[in-house]
Amino acid sequence: MEKLLDIRDLHVSFTTFGGEVQAVRGVNLELYRGETLAIVGESGCGKSVTANSIMRLIPSPPGKIKEGAILFKGVDMTQLPDKEVRKIRGVDISMIFQDPMTALNPTLTIGDQLTEGLRQHRSISKREANDQAVDMLNLVGIPNPVERLKQYPHEFSGGMRQRIVIAMALICEPELLIADEPTTALDVTIQAQILQLFQKIQKQTRVSIILITHDLGVVAKIADRIAVMYAGKVIETGTRKEIFYTPQHPYTRGLLQSVPRLDQKGEKLIPIDGTPPDLFSPPAGCPFTARCPMAMEVCSKIYPFHSELSQTHEVNCWLQDERAKKFMASTF
Amino acid sequence: MAKYILKRFLYMVVTVFIIATLTFFLMNLLPGSPFNEERTTNEAVQRNLEAHYHLDEPLIVQYVLYLKSIVTMDFGPSIKQPTETVNSLLSRGFPISAELGVWTVLTALISGVALGVFAALKHNGVIDYIAMTIAVLGISIPNFVLATLLIQQLAVNLGILPAATWSSPQHMILPIVALATGPMAIIARLTRSSMLETLTQDYIKTARAKGLSPFKVIVKHALKNALMPVVTILGTLLAGILTGTFVIEKIFAIPGMGKYFVEGINQRDYPVIMGTTVFYSAFLVFMLFLVDIAYGILDPRIKLHKEGGS
Numbered sequence: 001m002e003k004l005l006d007i008r009d010l011h012v013s014f015t016t017f018g019g020e021v022q023a024v025r026g027v028n029l030e031l032y033r034g035e036t037l038a039i040v041g042e043s044g045c046g047k048s049v050t051a052n053s054i055m056r057l058i059p060s061p062p063g064k065i066k067e068g069a070i071l072f073k074g075v076d077m078t079q080l081p082d083k084e085v086r087k088i089r090g091v092d093i094s095m096i097f098q099d100p101m102t103a104l105n106p107t108l109t110i111g112d113q114l115t116e117g118l119r120q121h122r123s124i125s126k127r128e129a130n131d132q133a134v135d136m137l138n139l140v141g142i143p144n145p146v147e148r149l150k151q152y153p154h155e156f157s158g159g160m161r162q163r164i165v166i167a168m169a170l171i172c173e174p175e176l177l178i179a180d181e182p183t184t185a186l187d188v189t190i191q192a193q194i195l196q197l198f199q200k201i202q203k204q205t206r207v208s209i210i211l212i213t214h215d216l217g218v219v220a221k222i223a224d225r226i227a228v229m230y231a232g233k234v235i236e237t238g239t240r241k242e243i244f245y246t247p248q249h250p251y252t253r254g255l256l257q258s259v260p261r262l263d264q265k266g267e268k269l270i271p272i273d274g275t276p277p278d279l280f281s282p283p284a285g286c287p288f289t290a291r292c293p294m295a296m297e298v299c300s301k302i303y304p305f306h307s308e309l310s311q312t313h314e315v316n317c318w319l320q321d322e323r324a325k326k327f328m329a330s331t332f
Numbered sequence: 333m334a335k336y337i338l339k340r341f342l343y344m345v346v347t348v349f350i351i352a353t354l355t356f357f358l359m360n361l362l363p364g365s366p367f368n369e370e371r372t373t374n375e376a377v378q379r380n381l382e383a384h385y386h387l388d389e390p391l392i393v394q395y396v397l398y399l400k401s402i403v404t405m406d407f408g409p410s411i412k413q414p415t416e417t418v419n420s421l422l423s424r425g426f427p428i429s430a431e432l433g434v435w436t437v438l439t440a441l442i443s444g445v446a447l448g449v450f451a452a453l454k455h456n457g458v459i460d461y462i463a464m465t466i467a468v469l470g471i472s473i474p475n476f477v478l479a480t481l482l483i484q485q486l487a488v489n490l491g492i493l494p495a496a497t498w499s500s501p502q503h504m505i506l507p508i509v510a511l512a513t514g515p516m517a518i519i520a521r522l523t524r525s526s527m528l529e530t531l532t533q534d535y536i537k538t539a540r541a542k543g544l545s546p547f548k549v550i551v552k553h554a555l556k557n558a559l560m561p562v563v564t565i566l567g568t569l570l571a572g573i574l575t576g577t578f579v580i581e582k583i584f585a586i587p588g589m590g591k592y593f594v595e596g597i598n599q600r601d602y603p604v605i606m607g608t609t610v611f612y613s614a615f616l617v618f619m620l621f622l623v624d625i626a627y628g629i630l631d632p633r634i635k636l637h638k639e640g641g642s
Contacts, residue, residue: 055541089543097541102534106633107556116552117542152632168542 004176004208005031005054010068012049012058019280023049025232026068031176036202036209038223040216040255044276046232047212051178053078054210055093056085072176090117094169098181100161104153111149114168121172136167139204140197159190163197170201178210183218195221216259220244225312228252231276231287238313248315251288286318294319340624344617351613352606356398359605360391366411366600385411385602398606407607412599418607421592426611428498429577429588435508436573440515445562447516448523449555455528463520470517475576479510479583498586507584511576515569519562527558556630563627567620574616 012024024046031037039047052058054070056077070077072093077085097103105113114136115129124132130149137145140163153161162182169177179198183191199222202209213219219226219240226243228236228251236249247253254272261267274291277283286292289299299318307320318324365387367378382388386397401407407418451463473481486506487495494503530536531554539553581590589608596604628634 057537057540086543086545089541091543095538095541097534097538099534103538105535105539105553105557107631108553116544116548120542120544120548154633165538168538 001032001035003030004033004073005029005210006069006071007050007054008069008071010050010053010070011066012046012053013064013066015062015064021279022282023063023232023279024053025279025282027229027232027234029227029234029237031208031210033175033208034202034206035224036198036211036222038211038213038219038226039229040213040219040226041229042214042276044279045229047229048180050229051095051180051210051212054176054178055089055095056080056082057095087121090169090174091121091172092174093176093178094172094174096162096165096169096177096179096182099185100158100165101185103165104161106153109150109152110156110164114149114164114171117168118171132171133167136171137164139170139201140164140167142167158186159193162186162190162194166194166197166201170205170207173205174207176208176210178212180212181214182211183215184213191218198222216255228255231282232279233287233316235288235317236313236315238310238315242310242313246313248309248313248320249288249317250292250294250319254291286316296324340621344614344621347617348610348614352399352402352610353395355606355609356395359602360394362600364600366602387602401603401606402610407603407610410596410601410604412595412601412604418603421604422589422607422611425587425589425592428586429581429590432498432504432507432511432577432581432586432588433573435504436512436515436576437570439508439512440519440569440573441562443512444516444519445523445555445559447520449527449550449558451520451524452527452531452558453550460524464524467517467520467524470513471521473513475510475514476579476583478513479506479580482506482510483583496583496585498584498588507580507586510583511573511580514576515573518565518569522561522565523558526561527554530554530558533557560627560631563623563630566626567623570619570623571616574612 007027007029010024010027011022014021014023027046027050029037029039029050039050041047049058049063053065054072054077056065058065065078068078072088077088080088104110111130111133114133115126118124118129118132119126133149134145137148142148142160142163148156153164156164162185166182182198183194186194195218198209198211201207209222211218211223223240225237225239227234228243228249230251236243236247236252243252244256247256251272254270257270258272260269272291277287277290283289283300285298285300285302286295286304289295292299296318304316304318305320306314306316308314309320319328365382366385367373367381373381379388386394389397405419410416410418410421413421447463447467451460454460483495483506486493493506494500495506497503498507536549536553539549544553577588578590578594580586581588582594589611592604593608593612595601596608
């Protein structure tokens with residue numbers, strides 16, 4: 001399979017009055033053509049910052065990509081001049097943001113907002129752009145698209161607005177779609193519809209999707225591969241099956257245990273105690289040590305090594321060490 | 333829409349009526365009369381004059397006569413300048429005052445918005461600090477102080493610009509600057525803070541994610557939203573500029589309406605006071621109405637017609 005995106009050792013920091021927040025601390029991620037990669041993790045773990053970095057949408061200052069490379073089709077996005085980045089934004093890579101209620105400009109018509117990207121990047125007439133916008137609204141399932149183009153965002157419901165945002169992102173036929181918590185602000189029935197829409201679109205357009213979410217239900221439904229992030233690092237990656245059935249990192253296990261399941265009636269949910277570490281001065285060892293039920297002394301001192309359990313399943317945890325495995329086997 | 337305009341029009345009539353009534357009775361509370369002068373007039377002459385202008389009638393009759401003059405839009409002759417009617421004073425003074433007002437509003441709006449936008453874009457930078465220093469000075473210095481300072485420095489000491497009157501474009505610069513600086517400063521500060529807030533909105537990120545140029549993101553997506561609060565206070569600013577014209581016209585000896593208004597009060601020239609007041613208030617109320625309509629056009633979420641058809 002062809003690699004579309006390759007993030008190598010990405011570091012992103014924000015300068016604040018209190019000091020430097022190291023939001024992303026050496027992220028490695030790969031994305032292949034046509035697949036859906038889910039990035040999961042709790043609030044503040046750096047998932048959105050990673051996603052925004054891909055499109056160079058980190059507000060700078062205070063944000064800064066300090067180290068690393070983001071190779072999109074072999075070109076390093078971090079090194080491109082702004083003008084070149086703008087040619088990629090909306091054309092090759094598109095983004096969908098969390099809250100459809102605020103992602104659309106309240107003073108411009110839907111038609112204007114849908115077509116302005118097209119007209120910026122392709123030299124086409126207003127009529128052609130409008131025709132394409134109508135096609136796009138049909139694709140995302142908005143009835144009466146011709147009349148709807150003349151309306152303003154406040155005349156649409158939340159679910160409809162998210163469909164418009166998706167149509168807007170797809171109108172230039174991008175190869176990569178980054179969706180930053182696209183269903184978080186929607187109610188459950190609408191969530192399911194939007195997820196179905198993603199699947200339908202992917203089937204039709206073969207677009208690769210990076211889905212950022214903290215909702216494991218969403219992930220179970222549409223992700224091919226999953227990357228679990230914690231405190232600015234990717235701690236475990238694997239296929240959907242590997243992550244859901246054989247999670248290796250205690251944090252991944254904790255995440256899965258904190259989700260209610262239909263087949264385990266009456267059982268209590270197990271939350272992960274404590275809070276993530278302060279990213280002003282991140283710990284030297286594994287950042288999860290303080291909350292980890294299986295922490296060992298080495299965990300707090302040295303960051304765990306990288307181990308590959310299969311071609312797709314990778315994890316950073318000291319429990320993968322032979323000595324730890326032997327010890328666990330002898331005691332439990 | 334038509335229903336809304338009709339409703340607003342009725343409100344406007346009521347407002348002007350209340351202003352006119354208050355002005356009439358306040359004016360009559362003022363001690364003195366148009367014929368109170370240092371030289372004493374013959375008592376019979378005095379009585380004849382008062383009878384001519386209906387000043388000997390009971391107050392309520394005078395009030396009714398005065399309301400009639402508003403409805404017929406004919407305020408009669410001036411008492412102090414018997415060769416002039418109030419209407420002729422207004423039609424002579426208004427174009428000049430309007431010219432001063434329009435230029436002032438345009439200057440304040442354009443420079444204020446530009447200053448505010450640049451300050452917001454270079455947030456916490458040198459341009460921001462300079463712009464905001466200008467803005468604070470502009471708000472703190474009253475226009476009559478600024479006017480005299482400008483005359484002293486630019487007209488008297490340096491001799492670059494004419495000191496007074498209203499006869500050529502050069503003559504217009506100082507009065508317009510003096511009058512526009514205050515509103516400009518208010519607009520600049522408001523635009524800056526509103527722009528800073530708008531730039532953090534999600535739809536700005538969406539616009540950037542589409543690959544639009546920074547210019548398009550700022551002008552098309554941010555500025556239109558950031559100007560809402562500016563439009564809101566435009567009504568108040570217009571009122572300020574309008575009252576400012578009285579002072580500025582007096583300082584620069586501009587033969588506008590303000591001059592007749594001030595002179596009318598000084599000389600107890602009742603028809604002139606009443607005529608100019610009614611004219612000014614009707615004009616201001618109408619401007620506020622236009623601002624409301626503009627608000628509805630800028631922001632599609634504001635429905636001017638709440639119930640009924642569109």
